[in-house]
Amino acid sequence: MEQYIVKGGRPLKGSVVIGGAKNAALGILAAAIMADETVQVDNLPNVRDTRVMLQAVEGIGAQVQYIYNNSVQINGKLITDIDVEYDYIRKIRASYYLLGALLGKYHEARVALPGGCDIGSRPIDQHLKGFRALGATVDLDHGMIYAKAEKLIGAHIYFDVVSVGATINLMLAASMAEGETIMENVAKEPHIVDVANFLNSMGANIRGAGTDVIRIRGVKRLHGTTYSIIPDQIEAGTFMAAAAITHGDIQVTNVIPKHLESISAKLAEMGCTIVEGDESVRVIAQNRELRPTNIKTLPYPGFPTDMQPQIATALALASGSSLVTESIFENRFKYVDELNRMGASIKVEGNTAYVEGVKKFTGADVDAPDLRAGAALVIAALSADGFSSISDIQYIQRGYEDFETKLKSLGGQIAKVDNEHDAHKFRLSV
């Protein structure tokens, strides 16, 4: 199995270009099938999750044409199937966006019910509540969700829980429902706004994305478009946290600084210097002592849950005690045991981690428990004294394009290997 081998101890310095937002891309790739014309998506992150989503889209008969590494054309005209196989959902939960897309376009969809995952149980009751509000019957049978409607009628939907997935799924279905849909208590993440803007570029009529209330006037047809995805807020935040963790100096470019405000604010509280440009943010932490602080993850514009492992890793090197509260998912501290093996001193009680700062990490062999925790462990290894190995890196490859290449360009001593010989060779080479 592939793993990363890392020799730590060197501050990361330099500039790194951030790719397109994975969590916008997954909703956009599903929405793209709703037109019977060619849709071109640019600035598409070439990561495992987007590749699986494109396979799922092809699996139901849509035409997919890779233009080049980060651009794809999709045409939903020849879709023959409304069944999305379990295999795709098993690989990525976000395949369930095809429920909203197929229901909106064909008034029928059958998608496997996603299971739990590494970070929590992740129910989809709010998605199903929304589809039923639009007039669909939704049945669960043998692990499959079957949604069907004579027609979809706009409705007033109040979400019990702020949910990124449910907000996107209902925007998809309601964009072609008859009449007006009002959605309240919706998610406001940048990727929600991006999916709404993408649908509007296809002829939808969606207003208010990014606020607490989204209003949608359904349209009969969506048309082709060419659209470029926004930069990935979490990839950018991960490299910003890497500057703090390695006491380095990193500029992330091709970003929207406003989307990074909560991350920049926390890093500044911890003693980093933040320099914002029009499309860049620089984090300077060289020869700085990191100060402790407290974190509570919240829906946007609060501190993002997808940045919790990375910021906790930085706090583990701060000069004092910090509290990290995970209010979104129930099982997002699985990296703590691995980080403690690298010398961190973190204790988890319920949804709170008590972080006692230590002077430094020491290298160790660790496993990536999930996507963002895996990224945090790699950066911890780059800060640690000595060698580390990180296994199960397929999790990291779900959401980070060219992760090790970008880290190497910042001076990181890291190699991706899939056998002991190459691991040994790397160890001798640095």
Ligand code: EPZ
């Ligand atoms: C999206 O997951 C992201 N994934 C996650 O990113 C991210 O952590 C999460 O939003 C929160 O920002 C994608 O966009 C593909 P939610 P999603 O619905 O949509 C509860 C990553 O690292 N809930 O906003 O599944 C749920 O249990 C991934 O890129 C219900 O109770 O998250 C959770 O506690 C990890 N019922 C909370 O809401 C529902 O019907 C937020 O979940 C739906 C959700």
